[in-house]
Amino acid sequence: MHYVALATDYDGTIVHDGVVDDATFAALERLRASNRKLILVTGRELDDLIRVMPRSDVFDRVVAENGAVLYRPETREERLLAPAPPRAFVEALRAAAVDPLSVGRAIVATWEPNETKVLAAIRDLGLELQITFNKGAVMVLPGRRDQGERVARGVGGA
Numbered sequence: 001m002h003y004v005a006l007a008t009d010y011d012g013t014i015v016h017d018g019v020v021d022d023a024t025f026a027a028l029e030r031l032r033a034s035n036r037k038l039i040l041v042t043g044r045e046l047d048d049l050i051r052v053m054p055r056s057d058v059f060d061r062v063v064a065e066n067g068a069v070l071y072r073p074e075t076r077e078e079r080l081l082a083p084a085p086p087r088a089f090v091e092a093l094r095a096a097a098v099d100p101l102s103v104g105r106a107i108v109a110t111w112e113p114n115e116t117k118v119l120a121a122i123r124d125l126g127l128e129l130q131i132t133f134n135k136g137a138v139m140v141l142p143g144r145r146d147q148g149e150r151v152a153r154g155v156g157g158a
Contacts, residue, residue, distance in 0.1 A: 005037035007063075010044060010053070012135070020053065028058050039063060043132070043139055045104035046071055046078065066132060066139055068106030082106040082142045089129070089140075092121040108140040 008014055014024050032038045037060045042049060046064040049056065056062055062071040068082035085108045093101055093108065096117045102109045110118065115131065115138045122129050128143040 003036060005039060006031055007039040007041050010040055010042040010049065014040075015053075018052065020055070025055065025058065032058060032060070037061070041067075043107070043109070043134055043137065045069075045102060045107065045109075047104075048102075065104050065107040066141055068141055069104070078105075080105055085140070085142075086125070086127060088125055089121055089127055092125060093117065096121060106141060110138050112136050112138060114138055 014020050014028070028038060038058065039061045040049075040056065040059045041063045043066045044052075044064055046062070046069050049062065049064055056071075056073045059073055062073060063069070064071060065082075068080065070079040070081055071077070084106060085103060090101075090103050090108060093110070098110050098114045098117050100110060101114075108118075112133075115133070118131065118138055118140060121127075122131075122140075130141050130143045132139045132141070
């Protein structure tokens with residue numbers, strides 16, 4: 001079987017203790033040199049990812065914010081695959097003193113135990129949003145589409 005692409009997660013997969021080690025970078029570069037596509041898939045916001053991983057250029061595509069943002073490192077082109085979070089939702093979380101609170105292009109993120117405040121804001125505003133829990137993180141994205149669908153649409157059309 002011949003694989004044409006490798007999609008990998010960032011935190012806890014290619015990164016350990018905040019670092020992508022030299023051996024991992026070398027393996028990624030070998031894979032890319034073999035005419036295969038390399039795709040990084042992460043829940044992180046794009047700006048944060050670029051800040052902590054300056055070598056994103058080893059990837060053909062980066063799918064950030066749990067599938068909501070598609071990025072081409074080579075051209076620095078960004079494509080939003082989901083709508084921005086509702087302003088009223090973000091304001092409700094701030095009013096509820098959700099801390100930490102991070103607002104990306106499409107994702108809103110915090111950490112446990114803030115999920116009860118997040119759920120209350122969604123319920124009170126009557127919003128249709130999707131909550132994902134991952135390693136203590138509480139990530140909120142627009143509902144009705146899952147990460148895989150956004151990724152397939154974005155990578156296939158980009």
